[in-house]
Amino acid sequence: MTLKGALAAMTGLALAACAGEAGKAREPATLAAGTGEAARLAAACSGCHAGPGAEIASLEGRSAGDIRAMLGAYKSERGGTTVMHRLSRGYTDTEIEAISTYLATQAEGG
Amino acid sequence: MTCGLTRRQFAAGLSATAAATAAPPAFAQAAPRIVVVGGGFGGATAARFAKQLMPRADVTLVERSLPYMACPFSNLVIAGLRDIGAQAFRLERIQARGVRLVADTARDIDPARRTVSLAGGGELSYDRLILSPGIDLRWGALEGYEAGAETAMPHAWKAGEQTRRLRRQLEDMEDGGLVVMSAPAAPYRCPPGPYERASLIAHYLRTQKPRSKLILLDAKNEFSKMALFQAAWAEHYPDHLEWRAARDDGRVSRVDPGSMKLETDFESFSADVANIIPPQKAAAIAGRAGVADATGWCPVDATRFESTLQPNIHVIGDAAIAAPMPKSAFSANLQGKLCAMQVVRLLSGLEAEATALANTCYSYVTPQGAVSIADVYRNDGGTFESVEGAGGVSPVEAPGDVRRAEAREAEAWFAAITTEAFG
Ligand SMILES: Cc1cc2nc3c(=O)[nH]c(=O)nc-3n(C[C@H](O)[C@H](O)[C@H](O)COP(=O)(O)OP(=O)(O)OC[C@H]3O[C@@H](n4cnc5c(N)ncnc54)[C@H](O)[C@@H]3O)c2cc1C
Numbered sequence: 001m002t003l004k005g006a007l008a009a010m011t012g013l014a015l016a017a018c019a020g021e022a023g024k025a026r027e028p029a030t031l032a033a034g035t036g037e038a039a040r041l042a043a044a045c046s047g048c049h050a051g052p053g054a055e056i057a058s059l060e061g062r063s064a065g066d067i068r069a070m071l072g073a074y075k076s077e078r079g080g081t082t083v084m085h086r087l088s089r090g091y092t093d094t095e096i097e098a099i100s101t102y103l104a105t106q107a108e109g110g
Numbered sequence: 111m112t113c114g115l116t117r118r119q120f121a122a123g124l125s126a127t128a129a130a131t132a133a134p135p136a137f138a139q140a141a142p143r144i145v146v147v148g149g150g151f152g153g154a155t156a157a158r159f160a161k162q163l164m165p166r167a168d169v170t171l172v173e174r175s176l177p178y179m180a181c182p183f184s185n186l187v188i189a190g191l192r193d194i195g196a197q198a199f200r201l202e203r204i205q206a207r208g209v210r211l212v213a214d215t216a217r218d219i220d221p222a223r224r225t226v227s228l229a230g231g232g233e234l235s236y237d238r239l240i241l242s243p244g245i246d247l248r249w250g251a252l253e254g255y256e257a258g259a260e261t262a263m264p265h266a267w268k269a270g271e272q273t274r275r276l277r278r279q280l281e282d283m284e285d286g287g288l289v290v291m292s293a294p295a296a297p298y299r300c301p302p303g304p305y306e307r308a309s310l311i312a313h314y315l316r317t318q319k320p321r322s323k324l325i326l327l328d329a330k331n332e333f334s335k336m337a338l339f340q341a342a343w344a345e346h347y348p349d350h351l352e353w354r355a356a357r358d359d360g361r362v363s364r365v366d367p368g369s370m371k372l373e374t375d376f377e378s379f380s381a382d383v384a385n386i387i388p389p390q391k392a393a394a395i396a397g398r399a400g401v402a403d404a405t406g407w408c409p410v411d412a413t414r415f416e417s418t419l420q421p422n423i424h425v426i427g428d429a430a431i432a433a434p435m436p437k438s439a440f441s442a443n444l445q446g447k448l449c450a451m452q453v454v455r456l457l458s459g460l461e462a463e464a465t466a467l468a469n470t471c472y473s474y475v476t477p478q479g480a481v482s483i484a485d486v487y488r489n490d491g492g493t494f495e496s497v498e499g500a501g502g503v504s505p506v507e508a509p510g511d512v513r514r515a516e517a518r519e520a521e522a523w524f525a526a527i528t529t530e531a532f533g
Contacts, residue, residue, distance in 0.1 A: 035452075046526070048470065055522040056523065086502045090486025091486065
């Protein structure tokens with residue numbers, strides 16, 4: 001998927017997710033999960049993505065597949081100018097998978 | 111007790127101490143006690159996440175100076191582009207999340223007894239202590255720049271009164287005046303900070319006081335995002351900003367606040383406004399705790415963020431030696447989250463585990479244009495290492511919309527990180 005395609009898909013999904021998930025309360029994660037590998041890897045994301053999400057995309061309501069596609073597109077796109085192009089190259093595909101799944105779980109009704 | 115510590119907070123602190131002497135620190139029975147010193151980007155984040163991850167823990171945050179004044183974006187204040195009120199953060203929201211806030215100065219730390227004594231009296235006991243006290247200036251390390259010199263020659267490297275002072279001095283300066291800045295050798299807080307500041311002051315001079323000029327004297331020959339800054343300076347401020355490398359006699363060897371003179375080996379500059387960014391070290395409390403080494407900074411195990419000099423004391427943020435991670439708010443915030451995770455793991459009998467870390471720092475080169483640096487690191491094996499093939503800076507050759515997009519991202523970053531750290 002191209003970056004533009006991934007972005008468009010994410011926007012569409014975010015809208016759908018907002019309608020369905022908004023009211024759901026999230027169970028507090030167990031300590032082991034909250035400090036596990038995926039949580040540690042994903043800790044870097046909220047430094048920029050904890051905001052309302054205009055200039056920097058919000059991660060709320062994103063599916064794992066969407067986040068994975070997005071990060072994969074950043075990682076493989078040569079000549080990209082954003083910080084995400086430079087950052088995503090530092091993670092293995094397995095790590096990107098773990099981050100995507102973790103963020104999607106966090107965003108569920110969060 | 112002084113400084114706004116309430117009677118109830120004080121009583122809670124005392125009973126925590128009493129409990130500590132009565133029972134051994136067996137975390138299985140009693141609520142684990144986590145004390146955090148410093149309510150800035152590192153400490154406020156660590157306290158919040160520790161409590162969130164381990165609700166039964168007794169988490170106390172000690173901060174001496176409220177509201178907290180954030181340094182990121184304070185260069186915009188100095189250039190007259192932002193209100194200083196936008197830099198102030200209260201820590202009440204953290205209290206609402208169950209963290210006990212103690213508005214006092216941590217005066218001393220006893221690693222053997224695991225206690226923090228407070229300037230206002232009283233003592234806090236900890237099972238694990240997290241220090242994120244930021245920096246102190248090394249008064250006298252630059253000849254003539256002793257405590258008190260910052261009145262005539264502000265550093266503005268801690269935000270607040272100093273930021274306002276430098277702004278006022280620039281405003282009061284006549285058109286045609288000379289502004290001189292002095293940048294230190296590494297390591298110091300915010301590697302690109304002096305160059306962002308120079309850019310924004312040059313913008314102010316060009317647009318408001320066009321016959322004036324800024325000379326940036328440097329103790330280094332190279333600096334963060336150098337090619338990007340230099341390209342922006344050539345494009346926007348060719349007549350208003352001159353950078354002098356150490357090799358071109360740029361290193362300031364002496365200052366005299368009385369006569370407003372800065373001296374290099376061979377030259378003397380008479381400044382109308384002088385901004386001295388002096389050499390720095392971990393804030394004093396790190397020395398009291400015995401976690402700072404001969405460099406003045408704090409060596410840590412990179413995986414646990416635990417001091418290599420004192421057990422049960424973790425150090426994060428500017429005070430820690432985490433190179434190649436820079437001393438940035440982004441790094442301090444991320445280290446705060448990861449350190450909280452490792453601390454609650456250790457308190458729960460789990461091992462600390464390694465991870466990948468990242469940093470992103472934006473710098474304004476014009477009021478609407480910014481450049482960035484980003485990197486990924488790993489902390490296995492007890493040290494921080496950059497990941498090969500990742501990271502880097504914005505493209506040097508880029509259309510204006512790339513710079514404008516990064517300026518808008520910078521603003522969104524500030525909103526996000528301050529929300530996560532303080533509210
Ligand atoms: C001009 C400038 C621009 C910057 N721009 C950026 C930027 O754009 N992006 C970025 O990522 N970073 C930036 N930074 C860097 C950033 O401000 C620091 O890296 C960050 O504040 C470090 O966080 P910290 O928690 O280590 O220390 P601090 O944020 O300084 O917090 C330490 C706190 O501890 C308190 N304290 C210290 N000792 C005691 C004690 N004994 N008892 C009680 N409290 C105590 C202090 O009062 C302070 O509030 C900039 C810095 C400057 C100077």
